[in-house]
Amino acid sequence: MASVVDHARLAFTAVERLEKVSGSRELIETFRSCLDPFGFGVVLITGLPDPPADPTPFFLINSWPAGWHERYIEKDFYRDDPVAQAGRTQIDPFTWGEAPVDPERQPRARQVMAEAASVGMRDGFVVPILTSRSVQACVSVAGDKPELSPNVRRMIHLVGMFAHARAVRLHAGQKALTKRLLSDREREVLRWTAAGKTAWETSCILGISERTVTYHVTTAAQRLQAVSRTHAVARAITLGEISIS
Structure with a gap:
């Protein structure tokens, strides 16, 4: 059985490998290969906006x-x-099985997990990432029968945090190549829209009228050639106009 020292060595080796990647696809493949010996074949690094926002x-x-x-x-x-x-909502890492289920707020929770298991994601491990923005983020890894021993959890915690930072840096590098289309206020209202806030909630947060929020969302959508609020948010993130980290 591998010791704490062995897993620490594996973690630092993984970090060294991740530090050398130059693109998102390479990051995915390197991260997966580092975790594959422990039964994790699926990796996801994402922001977690409040529903009903599209993730x-x-x-x-x-x-x-x-x-x-x-x-x-x-x-x-x-x-x-x-x-x-x-x-x-959580700060500490957790396994998928440890995620609490609220039948009233999540009536289909068991269906979601059952269907995930049917495509090879029976269990997993999540590293929540606290960001300076309005949207929490996480690193989630999964597999059919992954190893979830304490040492493996510690290793994924360390490697996951570095993988998230690397993903953000790569994303920022792509954004730096993009010409800005939106005003500061348009980006600001879209960031709160991306976080799942309504126009009224955004107006309260920013101290402006709801009508002004709607105006800025509309003009931003026009500049981005988007057909809806959701499309505008997606375009703004893709083009690097707003950050999700």
């Missing part, structure tokens, strides 16, 4: 099985996902 624009890296993303979004599983809910 897709907040994904930094994602290796979900083919078809799962489409199913997850089509069925609006994010709203009832107990792992996502725990990731938005």
